[in-house]
Amino acid sequence: MRYSAVVLGMLAAGASAGAAMAQEAADAVAPEGAAATVAAEFSDISPEVAAALQAKAAGTPVQADNWMVAAANPHAVAAGAKVLKAGGTAADAMVAVQSVLGLVEPQSSGLGGGAFLVWYDAKTGEVTTLDGRETAPLAATPRLFQDENGEPMKFFDAVVGGRSVGTPGTPALMEAAHRRWGQANWPSLFEDAIALADGGFSVSPRLAGLIERDADRLSRWPETAAYFLPGGTPLAEGATLTNPAYGDTLRHIARDGAQGFYTGPVAEAITSAVRGAEGNPGLLSAMDLALYQVKERPAVCVTYRAFEACGMGPPSSGALTVGQILGMLGNYDLAALGADNPEAWRLIGDASRLAFADRGRYMADSDFVPMPTKGLVAQDYLADRANLLSGDDALPEVAPGNPAFDHALNFADDESIEFPSTSHISIVDQYGNVLSMTTTIENGFGSRVMAAGFLLNNELTDFSFRTHRDGVPIANRLEPGKRPRSSMAPTIVLKDGKPALAVGSPGGSRIIGYVAKTIVAWADWGMDVQQAVGLPHLVNRFGTYDLEAGTEATALEQPLSEMGFEVNTRDLTSGLHVIEIGEGLKGAADPRREGIALGG
Ligand code: GLY
DSSP states (O other): OOOOHHHHHHHHHTOOOOOOSHHHHHHHHSOOOOHHHHHHHHHTTOHHHHHHHHHHHHTOOEEESSOEEEESOHHHHHHHHHHHHTTOOHHHHHHHHHHHHHHHSTTTOOTTSEEEEEEEOTTTOOEEEEEEOOBOOTTOOTTTTBOTTSOBOOHHHHHSSSTTOOBOOHHHHHHHHHHHHOOSOGGGGGHHHHHHHHHOEEOOHHHHHHHHHTHHHHTTSHHHHHHHSGGGSOOOTTOEEOOHHHHHHHHHHHHHTTHHHHSHHHHHHHHHHHHTOTTSOOOOOHHHHHHOOOEEEEOEEEEETTEEEEEOOTTBSHHHHHHHHHHHHTTSOHHHHOTTOHHHHHHHHHHHHHHHHHHHHHOSOTTTSOOOHHHHTOHHHHHHHHHTTOSSSOOSOOOOOOOOOSSOOOOBOOOOOOOOOOEEEEEEOTTSOEEEEEEEOSSTTTTSOEETTEEOOOGGGGSBSOOEETTEEBTTBOOTTOOOOBOOOOEEEEETTEEEEEEOOOSGGGHHHHHHHHHHHHHTSOOOHHHHHHSOOEEESSSEEEEETTSGGGGGHHHHHHTTOEEEEEOOOOOOEEEEESSSEEEEEOTTSSOEEEEO
């Protein structure tokens, strides 16, 4: 199954049909890639960027010998490429990429958000992870998102304003990665972002479309409204946008490190915006910011065929859920079935449902709640779960399993809502280090509250709004200092202990399906990375099988319905950025968004 040339053209030109839930629909139907427009903007200044855009539009991977970077915006990729070309490491390049993304793709990630980073270290051969997830303010209580009767608030009533803002982790993660693995001069890594913030950049088609669709919410906060809707009018595609406040914030960080963000004027601007958000103030304090810490955690690795997929463990559900899906599928011969076979998608869909059942019951911040982390991906447990898939039809019911607990505690099923925003960065440097990082402010435009030139996250709404069910506590309930459960799944796939693939995507809890499917397409169906990224999506989380509108995936609607799945055709706007590491490097950027891969 492939995108036809027509569909690829449609994606590149921004045509997209269908609608779904409020913000998710806005995210999905916004003008996409607009490769031609963006190529025109870049062709004068950067032939490499224009060539990368052409490769993407043609559906071919970008190839290189030494280094590569793939991310969601050509400006950000160009900044990372400059660092890599000059001999910087993947950690150095990430700082440059993230600094620019926070400016040119502000709706998805930035200084006001959090991120998870997976790192393959060429010197040691080890994979490790950094957790830069936001934390709940110390003053927050488990009932933060409940009304006076203990009922959950409406989602967007909780999101928009200061209440949903957790302590940002991304600036601390940038510094931690640079300290561990960087070698470039720290201030130099902000030069491109500062130049773009001061000198201006062209508003992308996707950003303009999203601003227009979210204008009501963006209008609620004066600093946000003035930036995104100057004079009350949404910024148009191609408008030149400057952000001197963002430039100043970067100058603080360039001079003082993360300290320049977590203390002093930037920190004061953050707490005052959060606490002063009229109608829905939050609890974030100077103490929360000053105490924030990045945590290095062991990677969660699961064997799949001849590979090991390594990713981010708790507080992300990403690696465990992707790992469960792959671990179950490893018991079936997907290669023999092929990508067009409904039977392959029955297995993928129900493996995913089983994994999501465990996710809802067991996965949360394991610094706060006991979790069966090892048990969830134990081979014998996954083989037992895989046996449930041995029939011919969709499972009539799906329930969590009973993985071995390191220490026992029972939890009730989770209830949390996630909408897709977020961004993914994949980088390989000339020394052989590999970085896979997914970065977010949660909802598109996060809390909509802006401070010091950037948007603040609404990550706290990734907690379950309910704390208990029938008197049994929910693992992902909010607690002071806790990190909300995430679906972000930055992944590095190893073969014989060596890196073979860096992959990740935005997409809320659909991230898990996007990443698992891309690995299957590449590992089982022999697709190159651009084909695997472009393969139409079929995603099943909680029972409904979502098929990507306008693609050949819809041909599976009838057979999957006949198997007993509830099928729903809709837009599925992933943002996969993938690099294959083999004889050389091959990079792919998702045709559904504006990113590119660039190498040298
Ligand atoms: N807020 C998106 C995620 O962490 O999964």
